[in-house]
Amino acid sequence: MDLTVDHRIRLQPLRGLTKMGAFLDKPKMEKLNAHGEGNSVRYGLSSMQGWRVEMEDAHTAVIGLPHGLDTWAFFAVYDGHAGSQVARYCCEHLLEHITSNPDFRGGGPGGGSEGSHPEPSVESVKNGIRTGFLQIDEHMRAMSERKHGADRSGSTAVGIMISPSHFYFINCGDSRALLSRGGRVHFFTQDHKPNNPLEKERIQNAGGAVMIQRVNGSLAVSRALGDFDYKCVHGKGPTEQLVSPEPEVYEIERADAEDEFVVLACDGIWDVMTNEELCDYVRSRLEVTEDLETVCNEIVDTCLYKGSRDNMSVILVCFPGAPKINPEAVKREAELDKYLQNKVEELIKKQGVDSIPDLAHVMCVLATENIPNLPPGGELASKRSVVEEMYNRLNPNQSDSTCGATNWGNVCGSSRL
Template structure:
C-alpha cells in the first residue's frame, strides 16, 4: 500500500511538472518574439508635463459629428487629474479622477461622450487600463466609442453592436501595430446609457459597479485566469494557467481577456461580457474604475464613499485618495456617474465650477517610483457627439522610440500586470 501511494504521488507530481514546463515554454516564446531596440532612456523619476488636447474632429461626417470639447479640469505635474460635467437636462452628472500613483508612468485612459441620436440621449463612459505600455489603452480612448457610434445597429441592436465593435477595434489595433515589435494590451470597462437603458461591457479586470438603494451591485465580472470558466477556455485553446505571484496566462499575463497582447491572442481574447439594466428611481450612481482602485477598495466601500460626497467629481477624487492611502501600487483611475430621476430636484445646466478642492495626493518626492474602417451603411442620423472629458491622464510626453523601449523593457522584465 505504501508503494502504491508513493507511485500515485509521483504521477501527480509529473503532471504538475508538465504543466509548468508548458507555461515556461509559452513564456519563453513570448519573450523571444520581442526584439531589443536602442533608444534614449530617461530617469524613472523624471516627470514630463502632460499635453491637453483641444481639437475638432475633421472627420465629423464619417464619425457621426464627433467633436472634442474641453471641460472643467484640474491637472498637476505629479500625474494627477480630475474634472466633471453635468448634462443640460439635469438628469445626470459625472466626475473623474486619475492618478499615476506609485508607477513610473501612466497607462490608464478614460473617455466620456454624449450625443443625441434620433431623439435619444446617449451617454458613453469608459475606463481603459493599459499594460506593457500605454499604446493600446490610448487607442481605445480614441477609437472604441467612435467605432460603436458608427455601427449601423447601434440603436436597434445595441448589445450586438457593442460585441462586434469590441472585437473589430481589437483587430484594428493589432493590424495597426503589425510592423512593430510591441505587444502591449489594455482592459476596457464601458457603460453605454441609451435613454434609461444601460449596457455595461467588460474585457479584463477593470470593473463597473452600480448603487441601488445604497447597495453595491457589480455589473461586470473580472476576467482573471483562475476563474473556472476562463481557465477552461484557455486550456481548451492549448494555453496554460499557472501561478507566478498571482495566476497568469502562460505565467505572463494576470488577466484572461484583453485588447492587444498579440503573442497571447489565441488565449487572451477581446470578447466582452455584457450586462443590461433598465434604470429606475432606486439607482443612484455608477462607479467605473481600473484595478488600481478595486485591488484595495471593495465594491461596498466604493459606493458608500461615493454616496457620501455631494458632487461626482469630489466622489471620484475621494475614491482615488482612498485607494492610494490603502496602499494601491498601480495607476488609479475612476469615473463616478450620478443619476438624477424625475422625482429628484434638477441641477442647474452648467459646467462644474473650478472651485479648488484640497487633495491629499503626495508630491513626486513622497511617492515611491516603482484605423477606423468605414462601413458602407449610412449612419442613422448625423448628431453632434461631444467628448466631455478631453485630456489624457498621461503625465509625460514620450517619443515613439521611448514608448517602444519602455514596453520592451517591461515585457522583458517578466510577468505583466494591469
C-alpha cells in the same frame, strides 16, 4: 441647447522620473480631472499615476452620442499594460467602432428624432458593442503588423452606455463597474481572471496554461484588447484565443427613482477597496459635496493611502436619485476634521520639540483609537490629508520620509486604515 460633452483623455507617460525597480521612489500624485453634465447625468473623473513608472490608463466620457443618439451617453476606463498605446487608441476610437457598425444599427421600434437613425433595440446594442470590440482589436492588430509587430501593449476596458431606458455595462478584463441603486450595490461586473473556470478552459483549449494565476505565467487578465502575442493560435477564432477581446455586456432597465450612481474604475482602485466599501464611501462623500471631481480625487487619494501601487483611474456618473447634501453629514464631517486636528496637536505636544514623531507614527497612533464618524469604506486613510495638513502646519521644517503613500494598514497592523 447643446448638451454634448466629449472628453477622451489620453494620459501620456511622465518621463525623467527616478525608478525603484518597477516603481518610483515617490508616487506621482498629480491628478488629471474632468467633469460634465447633460441628459440628466453628471460625471466627474480623476486619474493618478501613483507609484508606477508610466501612466498607462485612459478614459472616454461622452454625453450625446453620434448617429442620432443625442440622448445617450458613454463612459469607459481603459487600463493599459506593457505600454499605453492600445489604451490611448481605444480611448479615441472604440465608441465609433461600436456605434457605426451595422450590428449596432440593426434598428428597433422608433425612438429617434426626425432625420436621425432609428433607436437601436436592446439586442442590437449588445451585438454592436461586441462587434465593435472585435473590429477595433482586429484593426489594431493590422496596424501593429504593418509596423512589424512593434506594439505588444494591451488594455482592459470597462464601460457603460446609457440610453433613456437602459444601462449597458461592458467589461473586458479586470477593471470593474458597479451600480448603486436604492442605497446599496445593485450590480457589478465580473472580473476576467485566468483562473476563472470558463476562462481557464478557453486558455487550455488554445494550448495555453494558467500558472501563478496568469496566462502562461505572464499575463494577469484573460480578456483584453491588444496583447497580440497571446492571439496567435492558428485554427482558433478571435474569441477562442489565449486572451479574448470579447466583452461581456449586461443590460439593466433604468429605475429613475432609485438609480444613484455608477462607478467605473481600474484594478488600482479595486485592489484595495471592495464593492461595498467603495459604494458606501461614495454615498458618504455625496452627502458633503456636490463636486464630483472632488469625490473622485478623494477616492484616488484614499486608495493610494490604503496601499495601491498601480495607476488609478475612476469615473463617477451620478443620476437624479444620487444622495444629496445632508446638513447633518456636513456638520459631522467638520467635527471629525476638528477632532483629528486636535489629536495631532496633542500627540506632537506630548512628544515635545526634541522628539517630534514622523507622520507615519502619528497615523499609527490614531489608528489605535476609536475615532467617531470616519467615512465608511474610507476609514482613517480617507482623512490622511487632514492629518498631514495639521502635521505640516505644526512642523513646517519636519521632513516626512514616508510622505505620499505608505500602506498604513500594513505598517500599523490595523484594518481601520
